[in-house]
Amino acid sequence: MNMHQFEVLVVGAGGAGLMAALYASRNAHTAVLSKLYPTRSHTGTAQGGVGAALGNIEEDHPEWHTYDSVKGSDYLGDQDAIEFMCSEAVDAVYELEHMGLPFSRTPDGRIAQRPFGGHTNNRTGKPVRRACYAADRTGHMILQTLYQQCIKNRVNFFDEFHVIDLLVNEGVAVGVVALELATGELHVFHGKAIIFATGGHGRIFDITSNAYAYTGDGVAITLRKGIPAEDMEFFQFHPTGIFKLGILITEGVRGEGGVLINGKGERFMGKYAPTVKDLASRDVISRAMHIEMQEGRDIDGKRYLHLDVRPETVNKYAAEDDRTNPDGTPYQVTGEEILKKLPDIIDFCRTYLGVDPVTQPMPVQPTAHYAMGGIPTNKFGEVVIDENNTVMPGLYAAGECACVSVHGANRLGTNSLLDLIVFGKHAGIKAAEYANQVKFVPLPEDATGFSRQQLDAILNSSGSERIADIASEMKTVMNDYVGVFRTEDGMKRALEVVRQLKGRFKNVRVDDHGKIYNTDLLNAWELSNLLDLAEITATCALERKESRGAHARDDYPKRDDNNWLKHSLAWTRNGDVEIRYKPVVITKFQPKERVY
């Protein structure tokens, strides 16, 4: 038997996992397990920036950041947690700078900042420059910087170890079971504190900006252990994915002055968000795009619109908007400046589309981007398992797989990278603190039993169902019916199909029965996670009879604070989804209508 023992076990080596590991390792013997090589984690694809009210370029305050995030969340975010995140943001970004992160700079050498959707000057309502960035590869820089720091701090890494199960003994989290890709062997990791930082699950949708590895493993594993998932009906569609491919074009493009244009050549966002226009929050813009296309103002009858960042377009609309530089001079850009600020985006478009954004508009459509829901935690990263916020001893979660909840019904751009560094850090600190106070709780009997059972069921199936067929049907119904706009009939249809697919999954066949690098087996297991999460997403969406943030339905088009200002908690019990609700924490800001 492959047995390992560490005080703190971190599952996931993205921004959240590495930050947690860095802090935990200062006080406890810590290991990180990751199914990917750490620097291949999805954090590395984040482009636009990390939000913090540094006020380096113009007036800004953590209080404004807090209010914008509460408003952006459509009042579903817990205000105590949001306030905590926004007030920690400034120090968190300077900490990254001191670790050596190569941020882009202002001419006088401070961290450069750009505008992003929903971030405003609270006095004027106009966009404020709050996103700290390293060109358009901010996440890449964060991931590299944190990985180097972890190596320096002698964190133990188990790369390409795929966690299959969480071990629980008498209500206490005591370890995990992982399959080592290179050998196919199961390993048992015994720990005092376990931190899940496994990222999102956008692969339940067809058009998505998310990496192939975004299969919701952490949420699915904890659900199987009787831990609920919070606010799963809220999934963010980012307005600008490359047509058909879903690959993300950062909001930073609009931050630099890019605009959305419909098939009639009109800049349409002014109709939907008169003050901030193309820099409204993502849910608002995705819906506006959907309406434009639905009403026939798409491009040549195809389901896309144009994102235009050509200098002549940027300059024309900047003049129309009276946009100025920090020194008050009119905002104008050149092709070279665009190229310097958005090098990766320009490269993607040239490579994947044969389109040069400096001289041509980019074809874009909304793309499934970010899971607001996940494993419920408090602001210290401790996992809470019911409506009373009862803490589960030994279990922590941070990053996209967690729901603190700071993003509520809709996350603001740049607030995820911030979430990773703030809550990753606090989860790491708390986990180490806890590990120093308690003894190892024994492992349950037959620690690998449930993992073997799950994998054997796939390996021994004699059925003929193919992973790709089931995945593709799931993604299509989820995209069509549980996407930007939702109808009762559509959601019911999606749920029915997903349930049928779960039945068909029992007959799934894998071709590879070997042990070494059996990705066929793991892809099948990941699909079982996606099916579970698709079912929960559709069920919670069907139950929530209002429209709020990213959840927009035609039969209940308005937000309903009297009945629905509450978080959903969903459990899987005996093959069914059970939903209960818990209150939203409101401190300073009473809900009001969102106007952008």
Ligand SMILES: Cc1cc2nc3c(=O)[nH]c(=O)nc-3n(C[C@H](O)[C@H](O)[C@H](O)COP(=O)(O)OP(=O)(O)OC[C@H]3O[C@@H](n4cnc5c(N)ncnc54)[C@H](O)[C@@H]3O)c2cc1C
């Ligand atoms: C294209 C793109 C651009 C983005 N741009 C921005 C941006 O500019 N600003 C912003 O704030 N946010 C942005 N986001 C969102 C943000 O990047 C992510 O939400 C965030 O990086 C997630 O970090 P994480 O640490 O939670 O997960 P990840 O970075 O995805 O890491 C997950 C880790 O978990 C591991 N893992 C998963 N399952 C298992 C398992 N079963 N066993 C072992 N290990 C496992 C993986 O190996 C990986 O190391 C962007 C997202 C995308 C997709």
